Amino acid sequence: MSLATYTAVFTNRRIAAAMFLGFASGLPLALTGSTLQAWLSDAGLDVKTIGWFTLVGQPYTWKFLWAPLIDRFVPPLLGRRRGWMVLAQLALALAIAGMGGLDPQQHLATFAVLAVMIAFFSATQDVVIDAYRTELVHHEERGAAAAVGVFGYRMAMLTSGALALILADGILSWQHTYWVMAALMGGMVLVSFLAPEPTLAARPPLTLSEAVVAPLREFFSRKGALLLLALVIAYKLGDAFAGSLSTKFLLDMGYSKSLIGQANKVFGLIATIVGGFAGAALMVKLGLYRSLLWFGTAQAFTNLGYWLIATTTSPGNELLFLAIGLENLAGGMGTTAAVALLMALCNVRFTATQYALLSALAAFGRVYVGPASGYIVAAFGWADFFVISVLAALPGVLLVWSMRARIRALDHDPQAATAQE
Structure with missing residues (x-):
């Protein structure tokens, strides 16, 4: 191609x-x-x-x-x-x-x-x-x-x-x-x-009751609805863990605030944008299922770049930029696939309501893992924390693999997400 x-x-x-x-x-x-x-x-x-x-x-x-x-x-x-x-x-x-x-x-x-x-x-x-x-x-x-x-x-x-x-x-x-x-x-x-x-x-809901109740009823009438919701929550969970205390971690590793700013805000932003566009181009060939699977796997294991910093006696600037670059590149690709999944899951009659609910669930990890992260670091240390962040990402990847037939149906038929099964 x-x-x-x-x-x-x-x-x-x-x-x-x-x-x-x-x-x-x-x-x-x-x-x-x-x-x-x-x-x-x-x-x-x-x-x-x-x-x-x-x-x-x-x-x-x-x-x-x-x-x-x-x-x-x-x-x-x-x-x-x-x-x-x-x-x-x-x-x-x-x-x-x-x-x-x-x-x-x-x-x-x-x-x-x-x-x-x-x-x-x-x-x-x-x-x-x-x-x-x-x-x-x-x-x-x-x-x-x-x-x-x-x-x-x-x-x-x-x-x-x-x-x-x-x-x-x-x-x-x-x-x-x-x-x-x-x-x-x-x-x-x-x-x-x-x-x-x-x-x-599509015809908009005729009543407020239909607008509120019908989106939920329609979604939960689908085969595997609860597993789809679990996937939405779990897919970016490992990313959320790794990013929740990243600034604190890098400060503890001895990096200066200005260097962290350059690496995270500038270089990391560029890597995220490149990852987003690369993910979109690859999705044309890979499709939704393989993109979710491959990008999710990359999201999980690029967190080990931070583990490498934590276990290296004197981590240099090169390792910092490598870890942040790879993690943000994979994160950008994963975000592209995750947003595409949310779009695929919405019934055109209730797009605003269903997307708002799904995106709220997708943000669950980003909002709520912070306190847990602090306790995990205190109990196990930084190196083990990033290993745990990899493990936290794997259920999302496994859910993608276990639901491959359903996700492929979403990819090949734009209306598959709204089918009553």
Whole structure:
């Protein structure tokens, strides 16, 4: 199969839309997270108050609660998905601009309300974009859509994170920096207008009851539904363990903070993006099942790079970059396959609700393994911890292998995921 065959899936409007909407999805995140914390710190707020502001991101955790409304109701313009995207993006642009017009010292309560509103509208936009991307792309394009979506998302986080900090550090005021970000967010409305309408249309739920209950009933009516949910949770679990305390580990190994930043944030980001695109290209040939199996295996065993650092008497910088590069390369490939799996599992009638629920389960490890990781390190040490992280990844790989017939059916028939068995 020629290189042109592998890369052809990237050269169409559907994939372009997935990339730009990935940017739209990632742009608001830092504006209520790390960038907001920097503004509050510059404004002279104490650490306790800044700590309370970390709670404004709660809507991202609970977005599945209102996802059924996105499936149930259709805006009067631009259809079921693009209409909601435009509404969310306009609301985000206005809320971000509103924050830019306030002094957090003088209007702290209003500032906090606007921050929560940004997180809410951003989480809503995520629900719609995930549903739109799932309905838009053809089944052979899922890997490419996942890769370019992650790329756009990470570029947006750099824009509202690193670029915003650079702008606010003497080039612009914090207020003007947020207005620049609001303008970028407003520009995403044009992307939604120009994005193609999904060709795979389905009747939306007729009632709220149908929108809430039917997605769950439909999913659990499928053969092997519980095993599919277990796979969604387990597939990235080893990755979550290895990454949960990586900065603390590298500091304990004697690496400087600046070197860790260069390796993790710059080199690691590049490796993740390369892994995402490589995974998407390989998925064209390998298909969903073999991609999940091979990338999941790579995810598991590249964690041993950190084990090698932990067991080496004087680990050098070369070993640091090798371990981070391989782990992030495999992680990027695994993320591409995992997102493609989530898209394949969604019934087109309930895409917003089912994707929101599945993505919440997929994030389980990333959110909850941190405390357990600390206890494991304290009990066994760093070297054994990374061996355990490999073992934690293996159940996900074994589930892929045991469900190979089901996953192959998802890959060869776009509607297989919605079949009642």
